Amino acid sequence: MAAVSAEAKKAAIAGAIREIPDFPKKGIMFQDVSTLLLDPVAFQYAIDLLVERYRGMDVQCIAGFEARGFVFGPPVALALKVPFVMLRKPGKLPGETVGEEYITEYSTDRIEIHTGAVKPGQRVVLVDDLVATGGTLLAGANLVRKVGGVVVEAACVIELPSLHGRKKLGDLPLYTLIDIDVDE
Numbered sequence: 001m002a003a004v005s006a007e008a009k010k011a012a013i014a015g016a017i018r019e020i021p022d023f024p025k026k027g028i029m030f031q032d033v034s035t036l037l038l039d040p041v042a043f044q045y046a047i048d049l050l051v052e053r054y055r056g057m058d059v060q061c062i063a064g065f066e067a068r069g070f071v072f073g074p075p076v077a078l079a080l081k082v083p084f085v086m087l088r089k090p091g092k093l094p095g096e097t098v099g100e101e102y103i104t105e106y107s108t109d110r111i112e113i114h115t116g117a118v119k120p121g122q123r124v125v126l127v128d129d130l131v132a133t134g135g136t137l138l139a140g141a142n143l144v145r146k147v148g149g150v151v152v153e154a155a156c157v158i159e160l161p162s163l164h165g166r167k168k169l170g171d172l173p174l175y176t177l178i179d180i181d182v183d184e
Contacts, residue, residue, distance in 0.1 A: 009045035013157065014178045016042035029182045031158050033068055033129045046072065046157055049177055050127070051079040059152060060123040063087055063144060065111065065136055068129035072157060076127060085117045085124075087140050098147055102139030111139055113147060120148030130158040131174065134165030141172050 016039040023030040037043055050072065063085040064073025070086065077084035090099065090110050097112040118124060126140045137154045144151050151172060159166070159176035166174050 004045070006049065009049055010178050012039075012042040013046050013049075014180070017158065017178075017180075019180075031130055031160070031180055031182075033071070033157060036157070037071065046177060047075045047079070050076045050155055053155065053175055054080060054125055054153075057152060058123055059125050061085055061118060061125075061149070063113070063118065063124050063126050063140065063149075065126070065128040065140060066092065069127050072129060073127035076125075083117075085113060087111045087113055087126075087143065098143065100139045100143040100146065102135045103133075109136075109139075111136070111143060113143055115147070118144055118147050118149040122149050123152050124149045125152050126154040128154070128156050130160065131156045131165040131176065132160045132163045134168030137165070137174070138168055138170075138172070141169070 013036060016036040018032045018035045020030040020032050022028065059080055059082060061083050062073045062077035064070050064087065066088045074084045090112055093112055093114050096115040098115055099110050099112040101108065101110045124144050126137060128136060131137055141151045153173040153175055155175045157177050159179050160182050161179050162181055
């Protein structure tokens with residue numbers, strides 16, 4: 001069986017994502033990764049590309065954002081044999097937490113992490129499904145740094161370049177699998 005190129009894998013991933021107009025509000029073209037999960041081949045390609053990216057980079061932890069970062073982060077963490085840490089909305093984690101507030105394209109929000117989940121000096125990759133304005137990823141990076149972790153990179157399946165999220169991240173490296181152009 002012939003190896004599948006990275007470009008062919010990315011095309012399969014892009015083809016498995018549906019766009020929903022006016023969700024969650026009028027004027028937003030929502031990129032729905034739930035349809036990617038219905039295609040086991042394309043879903044596997046997404047995980048494979050992320051694992052290939054981080055194998056050999058001395059990644060010591062994957063931190064994923066609620067909710068869709070929980071879909072992509074754990075399989076990557078398992079393949080790399082590193083812990084997976086949840087970055088959750090307020091009040092969702094039992095026990096002591098540390099938090100960070102941020103602004104999204106829709107509202108102001110907050111994420112939290114369990115105290116001690118990321119060890120000081122631990123090399124962390126942030127994982128989410130999509131980067132739009134960059135607010136969530138930047139908050140995650142700030143939160144991981146606040147608890148002493150070292151953010152190696154942020155990784156997303158989809159980037160919406162027209163929303164300029166990459167610029168908001170400053171010097172935080174960002175790796176994405178596919179770009180989707182949406183009107184601002």
